[in-house]
Amino acid sequence: MKILITGGNGQLGRELANQYKEKKGIDLILTYSSDLDITSTKDVFSFVNLNKPDVIINCAALTVVDKCETEIEMAYKINTIGPKNLATAANEIGAEIVQVSTDYVFGGNLNKSLTEFDEVNPQTIYGKTKLQGEILVKNLNSKHYIVRTAWLYGDGKNFVKTMIDLSKTNKTLKVVNDQRGTPTSTVDLARVIIKLVEDKNYGLYHCTCKGESTWYEFTKEIFRLKGIATEVLPCSTDELQRPAKRPEYSVLRNYMLELTTGDITRTWQEAIKEYLL
Template identity: 45%
Template sequence: MTVAKIKIVVTGANGQLGRELVEGKFEENTVEIIGFSRNELDITNLLHCRDVLAKHRPDIVIHCAAYTAVDQAESEPDEAFRVNSAGTRNVAVAAREIGAKLCYISTDYVFDGTATVPYNEFDRTHPQTVYGKSKLAGEFAVQTLHDRFFIVRTSWVFGKYGNNFVKTMLRLGKEKDRLKVVADQIGSPTYTYDLAAFLIELVQTDYYGIYHVSNTESCSWFGFAKAIFEDSSTPIHLEPCTTEEFPRPAPRPFFSVMDHSAIRSNGFTPLRPWREALQHFLKDCE
């Protein structure tokens, strides 16, 4: 007897994580993944969300679509909230109406970055940027409007699709012989390949709630860059600098390392250390 596949709809299928989920080879025999780009599913339109989800009737929706331009959001807050808050509300309403579980991808930016120990899932949120506030508003929409949800906060995402810090460093390593990188911001890098595999495992369970998901161990941006150049055998003179030397419209958290208490307490296997994940990524790109 053939067992029906679990159907998963992914929003934001052209983004870093969305593409990893759609194009990755995850449990192909048991899971069917359908991805929708921004052009195919306008999350800011409630009727469109309802129509698409009612037509495909997935068991699970993984909501990756988001407004992620952190600096630009400072000058266009309405657009950030329209996508990250109202758009998430629309997805939550449409998913609940068809009885689909919902997994919402959130961010370390919901915290203020002033901690000295890793943030766990129940620490007080206190976003300092428009982007962080809009993503937290999305979390509230999910918690209010859906009854079977996973909220997954992640950070410092890199992978084979889209633009990210690792790709930028590799490009600059070819163009320059010296580089300054911020050394006073500490966080947890997250490899989309590992994150996507974890999400596919998570959403098939009933262990609902908030999760912090990143690769284990932490580093500064400078330490991350140093590892990228070392592991890719790129000769470059790297200098540490301070956040003040690189002012940005949106303030960056000085500390956004995440503790994975929900992963541990629900019996999941923590993601591998970020350096191992980086080496896997570099090998995959060869």
């Protein structure tokens, strides 16, 4: 099986590559923005027709939510037009496509875990562009897997490493305590994506680790596991005055996984412990 992964230098792209390298019979093609511009229809069709992958896994995205609010055209090009191009090119050669999406497609104001059947209501440019990417992939290629995730960390720049780095030069840190979600390891997400593709379970899925946390609670657990003495103080989202609205409650329930292949993700506490230790 030939698998094309876009965004190969990102956290998820790296983890997928690591896990696929352990499997036999996989011909892996990793691409980066420098060698494949997913926003260019011509480039995508040329590349896909030349390499003829069986599966395209799109890990390329503009995920800096505040930047999306100011670079709106870029956000739509990468998060919406890119998936459209990949889905169309994949469909032309009969290939499957995996589109990675986000909890930001929801409004974030419901105090309940969200399933794939709950109504979407994005409040940010990031959420809107990712939702439109989902819709186009769904409409343009019947062999699709749309996988929503949240609070992702792995091999690369992420919240966990940022907090640890900040602890080295600060005696106290203020961390948001009024946003609830689920910290998710790329290890768990990659395992689920690979299993979905192996089982040919097309459709829309949520995939986060199990449980929920605030960023403050997550930071406290990171520091506890690492034995870091820096004091962590809770603060509100409003104190940070960020350009993009953050979801207050965006805990995703892996409901479709529960109903179909089974949810193989770990609790967020188990996953972060393995990641740090």
